[in-house]
Amino acid sequence: MSQPKRRQIQLAPWQDASAKPFVRVVGVTRTFGNTYAVDDVSLDVFQGEFFSLLGGSGCGKSTLLRILAGFIIPNQGRVYIDGVDVTDLPPYLRPVNMMFQSYALFPHMNVEENVAFGLKQEGMASAQVKARVGEMLDLVQMGGFAKRRPDQLSGGQRQRVALARSLAKQPKLLLLDEPLGALDRKLREHTQLELVAIQERVGTTFITVTHDQEEAMTMSTRVAIMDAGRIVQVNTPANIYEFPATRMVADFLGSVNLFEGRVVGTEGDDLRIRCDAAGCDLLIEMSQPLPEGTQVSVAIRPEKISLIEDAPLTDHNWLRGQVADIAYLGDVSIYHVRTTAGQVVRVQLTNVKHEAVQALTWDDEVVLSWVDTAGVVLTT
């Protein structure tokens, strides 16, 4: 889940207080009947970012994207792109292009005409249009398909044409609605990296909507997690994964073990949390001081728990259990361990050895252990 370091350093304007956001969404609300599709959302996206809106279906991410494109007018709030208030501009006057989930290629035009469509609307000279179309088709490696009609292309090829068409007008902002949703798994993985490469080459700001967390983590500089019309957390993929802000985020992004407990004291930089369901005390590095008696959840990722043979001598951060279930996934195995107090804990181990020679099997007694930086204390 780690990002290449180069991009992190190049693009971290959100940490720079003086940096000016390129796209600003300020207090935007949109209702459909009685439901709040987007509920008082504010968001800053910086120039050159690959920004992802991530959430389950009905969380409002698509509505927010369509507000940016101009297809939906918000009930409240303003949208600024490059310093200009575009809230009331119709889609055809916005410096924004969108790649549709269904690609929305014009079926009565060939690939070339599809890509040229936006340029011709601008009144660009035909020689220039031709050059630009050729450039765009080369960018997405579709140069040999200029005369084909959309129904003569495969799903992956259509996706490329849609990308070329949406980039042809050199928009200030490109919106992508589930850009890889219609591709099969293998092609999707390959296209994710390619999309990032294209984005770095053209330097356009991308905002994408996805429900696929792996896709969001692979491609994005930053991710916004949405739930029930609100943005719950905005950060880099690594920060969201390692330091989720709420139980919902922790649970939505990857899998997590949640230990419910209460704060019983402070020991150095750590909080001591008593967890009756797990049957042990947890000592977890604190992000903020919490008073004794506060009800909290401790989120620990399955890969941050280790299985050891003998119980350590400390009185915290370990517990005994019995292997209840094993899910062998090839590269890793997930062990479901039932603790003596009854809670089931997921532990993920990398299969460094051949499957047949691994020692653990069903009903084995094991000891689970973790360090104080393995978990995050959550109050909401």
Added chain:
Amino acid sequence: MSATNWPQMWFHFFRGLYRQLGVLGREIQGKRGRAVVIGVPLLMMGLFFVLPFVIILKISFSEAELAQPPYTSLWAWAEGGYLTIKLNFSNYLLLWQDDLYLGAYLNSIKIAAISTLFALLLGYPLAYGIARTSKAWRLTLLMLIILPFWTSFLIRIYAWIGLLNNTGVINNALLALGLIDQPLQMIRTDFAVYIGIVYCYLPFMVLPLVATLVRMDQTLLEAAADLGCRPTTAFFKITLPLSMPGIAAGCLLVFIPAIGEFVIPDLLGGPDSVMIGRTLWTEFFTNNDWPLAASVAVAMLAFIVVPTLLFEKVQERQEPAQK
């Protein structure tokens, strides 16, 4: 394996045989079913279209005479066992030579074409509106479009006489309002024929157009807007080209019956709006010239088959794009 289990062997034998028979039975049933499904409409077509057409074709090559039936037989037995067949082409030659018939054909095409154009200009916005409303409204509006069919076609045309007459509703209203001094001559003009045809065949234009427009993917218009296209431009560049199959279907459904229309020009049209359907009627019932009437009918059919084939071609070309 010393003692053969005979009962079990027989059981397997009969079960296998039974299954084979079952497969064979289904096969035959399937084939017969297919033959029935195709055969019934084929029989209908043969009995009610091909056979009458052959009879008409036969009559068109005969000569008129005062007899029962009023035309000569095509073949006769001559002396010495010869079978003589007499094909009379003079009817067709007359159609070509006499200006009356050619004029009637051309006039029919003109009236049908102009009516089709007006039906399209009126029907397209109507269909567009219906296709863009909510589903509940769409059903209601489509019902309203079809509603006139519940009344007899003839009665609806008579109703137009009442509206367009010199002493009809429209003229009376205009006179009462003081907009005109004397009644407008509307009845017994080509204008009345156009109104009658457009009124009667509008549903045939609207229904295929609605079907095409409803099927159209709305995100295509969003994509066009997103690429900088104003709504009016988007209509001409996206909606109109993609609704071509519906336009073609609607136009043919109006044009073809309008060419052969008899009742509307007869009741609403003037003496000079001679359409081919009316000519046919005159030849058949007034002049009692069955062979000539038959050749008029055959020629009219040829006129109608050509646009139908053209339509098929358009459909074929559109089909891959529609996929």
